Amino acid sequence: MDITQCHRTWLSTYYVKLRIFVGRILYDQPRYKGTRYGSRVVQIGPKSLLKRTSIVEAKTMALVSRLTSLPIPHLRHVWVDHNVQQDGRQMCWVVMEYMPGRTWDQAWPDLSSKERDKIQGQMRNYINQLREIRPDGLPDGYVGPVGNHHCWDYKLDTSQAYGPFPSLQSFYDHLLSTAKKLNESIASRIHSDLLNAALSHSPSSQSIFTHSDLVPRNILIHNGEISAILDWEQSGWWPYWWEHSKSLYALGPLTEEDRKLWSSFVAETIPLYNLELDLDIGIYEIVGPQL
Incomplete structure (x- = not known):
């Protein structure tokens, strides 16, 4: 089509x-x-x-x-x-x-250890497949959605269009712009640390294809395996650490026990970059829940 x-x-x-x-x-x-x-x-x-x-x-x-x-x-x-x-x-x-199935939080407590291991393996495989998708015709480090459209993400300002960005550095400039107005010294240090961390990655892996909303409500489970991954409107090429950060954001009305189970699942399935995650938390300590 x-x-x-x-x-x-x-x-x-x-x-x-x-x-x-x-x-x-x-x-x-x-x-x-x-x-x-x-x-x-x-x-x-x-x-x-x-x-x-x-x-x-x-x-x-x-x-x-x-x-x-x-x-x-x-x-x-x-x-x-x-x-x-x-x-x-x-x-x-x-x-x-x-698509058939129950959401992750509904299904997970009823699964056997064998089924849980299988689903974790499936998710790791799916994440790896997504990370192999490259933005054809666009520069390495491009941050934005399919088709070179404007960016849109619940973690950022959804009231206006912004981006896409030709490089990770230009995206970080945008990401830190509000924080720098509120606390120039700390935001500038975070900006520098994020750029230095990215240098350990090749330009082609600084931004990778990301679902950007992998949370329990968007994963369906049926007959002991993942039957569907839903809600792709925030997806695109985002910083290599973005998937893990977003998977713990805006989880919705989960119980405390469900949140603990989900955090363990994320730790087993989505690559974690501790430094970048700490820096991301630092940004939101300055600006609040939404940039």
């Missing part, structure tokens, strides 16, 4: 509204109640979901499906309204495959 050629017409607008109306009557929508997706993800058939999202997510899912073996929903239809943008992003409706 050439997503860029899919335009939303008046006919598809009414079709989308009708599918939402009927879907909410026929299906209970239990997976999305009480989450930030509840207003824009609707089950519309036994094997189909309708989601309001950005065109970047649709392009990302198509790319990841083509280049990896990750279990992600198959895209069936995409409607784009080229006159509608949100937070600087081109929005669309997508019909995608409904």
